Amino acid sequence: MVTVMGHVDHGKTKLLDHIRRSNVVAEEAGGITQHIGAYQVRLGDRRITFVDTPGHEAFTALRARGAEVTDIVVLVVAADDGVMPQTVEAISHAKAAGVPIVVAINKMDLPGADPYGVRGQLTEHGLVVEQLGGDVVSAEVSALTGDGVDQLLEYLDLIAELEEFSADPGVPASGIVIEAQLDRGRGPVATVIVQQGTLRRGDAIVAGGVAGRIRAMFDHTGAQVDEAPPSTPVLIMGWDDVPRAGDRFEVVHDERAARTQAADVAVTRRTEGLVLPTAAERLQSLLDELRSDEQAELSIIVKADTQGSQEAIREGVSKIGRQGGRITIVHNGVGGINENDVLLADATRAVIFGFGVRPDAKSRRAAEEAGIEIRTYRIIYEMLDDIEAMLVGRLAPEAVEHILGVAEVRAIFRSPRFGSIAGCYVTEGELTRGNRGRLVRNGVVTYDGAIASLRRFKDDVRSVSAGFECGVGLENFRDVKEGDVIEAYEVQEVART
Known part of the structure; x- marks a missing residue:
């Protein structure tokens, strides 16, 4: 499964559209092609599933709920524009997922294309491509003309072969819900990706607190199908209610077992929802963990007001350490603290540090709801002192704002x-x-x-x-x-x- 990320204007949609037009697995079966959030292409004997999420925010929102939705990330960077702030965010989100990254240097048809400059910029953010002695694969493509797209797909196929991604089609089917909604004509529907086993029409299924029996399945072309093998995205009708994106689904023995399991999960979630930890409680839990863990890791997200401040903080953090402990900067960037930062912090159990910046109202509310700690500073050494104190599990009295x-x-x-x-x-x-x-x-x-x-x-x-x-x-x-x-x-x- 492949997720494509990149800056909003760098040609992600055009690249996906070109791949979809040129390499669809099946011909459209007399109906209108419907967008179900994922689709497949065929490359030789292998099928590659592209998860079409609206940016890295959705990708990380799924990860925050425990969903492993991708095997490979394709990072699209425009050859004429280079690395932009959203590109840096996408790199951080992809790295946090711990999956291979392939760089697609797009818009090579433009006169101002500078692929060498792009590769140099990526190095500054920890992505060293093979041409510069690293291990990150990059391909020069044009989503407009199609040049280089076949080579990109071959790279994806090669990585899939080397990583030995495999699934057993014979076991009971299970996978991930990636989209769900209430359709006026068809009732609750959900797009799922089968990760193990073969999903069949008539199967009893459960996803989180929702059960159902599959009445109909549609592939990414809109054609009705009777079964879906591993790595296949399908739209399912037959749910009792709308499941939650990011939940795992599985096939069970019958509808009665599905409803019993769903009811148990629903009760557990309601109970957990009444006692969500606050940011202070989550931080205290983290401090206790850092104090007692011999191999402690403190994950942080750093946002600063200027490039100079950002570099000074990064250099200062690199000098902080303790025996058996380390600090990982999950993401650092210039500008205000936004909802993407909160999502990433939720998915990676990170603390957000801001220097000379503030969260907006939406980000502040999202952080409160998720129990994410946001700490802001006006003096760099105070921030570095707190990071060091946090790594050893101790913080001085805090000025709470x-x-x-x-x-x-x-x-x-x-x-x-x-x-x-x-x-x-x-x-x-x-x-x-x-x-x-x-x-x-x-x-x-x-x-x-x-x-x-x-x-x-x-x-x-x-x-x-x-x-x-x-x-x-x-x-x-x-x-x-x-x-x-x-x-x-x-x-x-x-x-x-």
Whole structure:
């Protein structure tokens, strides 16, 4: 099974479309081809399944739920554009999955194509291609003309042969749910990939807390099929409810056994859902583990405000160590902390460290729901000290930050008395005059001080709650722009155990 990743404009979709048009396993059987999230191509005697996920976010979301959905990752990089921030994210997500990576250098038909430059850039992010003495396979392709695509497929076939990917078609079928939805005409449907055994129409199946009996199966061309051997993606009808993407499915003896097993899982999940660990509890558990484990590994994600800060932190982290312990930087990048970082942290049990950057509201909520620890700093050595303390399982008393209110800047006004006044809409919590406040622009902290003034219409006010507009003046700061975010916060010191 192959997952294709890459920057949004680097030709991933065109490459997939070209492979699909040229190498479909079966002819379309008189119906409209339907997209089911995965499809197969034939290469000699071997069939390769491509999992068509909408980017590395979905891929890692499945991994966060324990689903191993791929054997090989194809990283698409545009030859004229080179390595972009999303490419770096994709590399981190692919490396965290621990599977072979094949680089497809796309858009070789363009005059500005520079495959050598791309290979050099990849080296900076830990991917050394064979041409530069490494072990990462790369192919130069053009998704537009098709040049090099056959060679790319041959590389995938060769890796599959060397890695000896195999499955037993004779055992009871099992695999992964990759997509699921409620279809108005057909009821609950799910796309699954068979990983072991042969799935047949009429089989009783269970996936997580959902049971069913297969009434119909469709392949990626929309044709109805009676059976699906290993590595085959199929759309299944016949579920009692919509299963969850990332759940494993398996064939059981009969519908009664399927419903009993599904009910047991559903009860367990409801119980677990009532006692989800908080970020503090997860961190404490990690610290206990690091204290007691002789071969401890601390996984971290680092986001910084500038390239220079990022390099300084990476160099500082490389010097931290202890006997029987090591630090793995799962991902590091420039810019604000986003939902992709939270997903990756959830999948890899990593702690997120930010220098001069902040999570946006969505990322903050996602981290709270998943119990992910996000720690932000304004001084590099304080961050490095905490990372070192964490590696040995001890943290000094922590200054815990509580967000009191958040406001979006929607207009700028000038005041002879206060200078620049930000016309804001309070989106959550409450802003109070005198609060500590920071201004965040594109995820990066550009000001940290205090809220000097608050106005409603022409009146000075003490505080403004969510859902209201107001004017905000920041102490000794005038460089406010539309689209900025103002956060009011307080800091409390909490002892670590």
